[in-house]
Amino acid sequence: xxxxxxxxxxxxxxxxxxxxxxxxxxxxxxxxxxxxxxxxxxxxxxxxxxxxxxxxxxxxxxxxxxxxxxxxxxxxxxxxxxxxxxxxxxxxxxxxxxxxxxxxxxxxxxxxxxxxxxxxxxxxxxxxxxxxxxxxxxxxxxxxxxxxxxxxxxxxxxxxxxxxxxxxxxxxxxxxxxxxxxxxxxxxxxxxxxxxxxxxxxxxxxxxxxxxxxxxxxxxxxxxxxxxxxxx
Amino acid sequence: xxxxxxxxxxxxxxxxxxxxxxxxxxxxxxxxxxxxxxxxxxxxxxxxxxxxxxxxxxxxxxxxxxxxxxxxxxxxxxxxxxxxxxxxxxxxxxxxxxxxxxxxxxxxxxxxxxxxxxxxxxxxxxxxxxxxxxxxxxxxxxxxxxxxxxxxxxxxxxxxxxxxxxxxxxxxxxxxxxxxxxxxxxxxxxxxxxxxxxxxxxxxxxxxxxxxxxxxxxxxxxxxxxxxxxxx
DNA sequence: GCGCCTGTTTGACGTCGATCAAGGGCGTGA
DNA sequence: TCACGCCCTTGATCGACGTCAAACAGGCGC
Numbered sequence: 001x002x003x004x005x006x007x008x009x010x011x012x013x014x015x016x017x018x019x020x021x022x023x024x025x026x027x028x029x030x031x032x033x034x035x036x037x038x039x040x041x042x043x044x045x046x047x048x049x050x051x052x053x054x055x056x057x058x059x060x061x062x063x064x065x066x067x068x069x070x071x072x073x074x075x076x077x078x079x080x081x082x083x084x085x086x087x088x089x090x091x092x093x094x095x096x097x098x099x100x101x102x103x104x105x106x107x108x109x110x111x112x113x114x115x116x117x118x119x120x121x122x123x124x125x126x127x128x129x130x131x132x133x134x135x136x137x138x139x140x141x142x143x144x145x146x147x148x149x150x151x152x153x154x155x156x157x158x159x160x161x162x163x164x165x166x167x168x169x170x171x172x173x174x175x176x177x178x179x180x181x182x183x184x185x186x187x188x189x190x191x192x193x194x195x196x197x198x199x200x201x202x203x204x205x206x207x208x209x210x211x212x213x214x215x216x217x218x219x220x221x222x223x224x225x226x227x228x229x230x231x232x
Numbered sequence: 233x234x235x236x237x238x239x240x241x242x243x244x245x246x247x248x249x250x251x252x253x254x255x256x257x258x259x260x261x262x263x264x265x266x267x268x269x270x271x272x273x274x275x276x277x278x279x280x281x282x283x284x285x286x287x288x289x290x291x292x293x294x295x296x297x298x299x300x301x302x303x304x305x306x307x308x309x310x311x312x313x314x315x316x317x318x319x320x321x322x323x324x325x326x327x328x329x330x331x332x333x334x335x336x337x338x339x340x341x342x343x344x345x346x347x348x349x350x351x352x353x354x355x356x357x358x359x360x361x362x363x364x365x366x367x368x369x370x371x372x373x374x375x376x377x378x379x380x381x382x383x384x385x386x387x388x389x390x391x392x393x394x395x396x397x398x399x400x401x402x403x404x405x406x407x408x409x410x411x412x413x414x415x416x417x418x419x420x421x422x423x424x425x426x427x428x429x430x431x432x433x434x435x436x437x438x439x440x441x442x443x444x445x446x447x448x449x450x451x452x453x454x455x456x457x458x459x460x461x462x463x464x
Numbered sequence: 465g466c467g468c469c470t471g472t473t474t475g476a477c478g479t480c481g482a483t484c485a486a487g488g489g490c491g492t493g494a
Numbered sequence: 495t496c497a498c499g500c501c502c503t504t505g506a507t508c509g510a511c512g513t514c515a516a517a518c519a520g521g522c523g524c
Contacts, residue, residue, distance in 0.1 A: 465524105466523105466524085467522105467523095467524085468521100468522085468523090468524100469520105469521090469522085469523105470519100470520090470521090470522105471518105471519090471520090471521105472517105472518080472519075472520100473516105473517080473518070473519090474515105474516085474517075474518090475514105475515085475516080475517095476513100476514085476515085476516105477512105477513085477514085477515105478511105478512085478513075478514095479510100479511090479512075479513090480509105480510095480511090480512090481508105481509095481510090481511100482507105482508085482509080482510090483506100483507080483508075483509090484505105484506085484507080484508095485504105485505085485506085485507100486503100486504085486505080486506100487502105487503080487504075487505095488501100488502080488503070488504090489500100489501090489502080489503095490499105490500090490501090490502100491498105491499095491500090491501105492497100492498085492499085492500105493496105493497090493498090494495100494496090494497085494498100
């Protein structure tokens, strides 16, 4: 989850995502090279893209849809440590074995790059490495913000912050508000809460008139200032 | 906190830290350039190196000592989002304003690089950018491991994991065990716990014969297998 | 429409850790 | 040696969130 997530009009010729994507740094000859190693792929919601421990043989650009990055304890407890949106890099370069499990939350569209050719290409294009570095730093900053939330915030603050964050990141839905790409269980995994606590907090906010829930995953923010105040 | 923290014998000519440090990638002419812009500086324990919001005018290599990376809520609640050990990069390149407050936990020795010359130098040395990228990715992986701990683990698991982690990272103390570079309050800030809970858990582990506490900051691990089992 | 399945909500209760409040232990300086 | 201050420890209590259990709602095939 990069901290700033612009939505520029410009699109990448190879994989149709926004300028911040990897391929945005390349000029024509390099684009051809990238195009040569890239493969488009569509996966349905719920599909596991990579399992933790698998040999990491590729990276990808997320063209459309949302992915969750899940880290698991030995005893089965799980925590979502990242959410990936269109334009984000999927997988880690220079890592032999996947540390996290990646799961499609919606139908997703990927532009896959086999890791070996991609890394070779990066070696010859410092600008691309530089871009990846900036992204990695942004993702790190985001992870640290998240740590603060997990370590210090109470349930209502977590929920309010999450709802506001999702609004920033997701396309507005028809009829206002937005459509959450996950159920209550995944919200809990993101925030370090149980599904029951998530549900109760949402109900309380609905009762207080701060949000409306026309359907399970359709969220309407009615009182943004109040939510922002709770989020801190 | 990078995930793997080797202690190779080789040392950097410029700032006397281990091979993983920035300067380790450079050959002689570049080393000269780096040496030209680097400045050594010693700071006492407790000193604030950078405050959140300050213009970030330099980066540094940590030569010796330990730093904490603190992120603060608007209401004053704080969370330590990183600990920096010798060889780690201090500050973020490409960032105009510090996001976190950096505080020396022990007396520290820094090799300071003004950000502008450093970034220029990076532009001309892709290998250095590459190294920074790998480090950033390692730090990110570490942050995510930490997120799992903050979000899902109970107090005893947090404490046990922390004690084992610190043993890996710190020099052994005279008489066995190691010397913690922080007090109970900072431990709480790292783990998302209060000082009282930290103290109680340590007392309980001491009572159970798993650790010994010859002095406040001197830790002896007596039953590593048990601690590892609790840590999960 | 009817039942079933899955995901969500709600309630009752228990527990862990925060909070509030005293009491040490130890180093420092008079 | 004593007093002061700073951490740290310990105890009592409270509240938030997890756990267990049951009811409920929407989507889908029949």
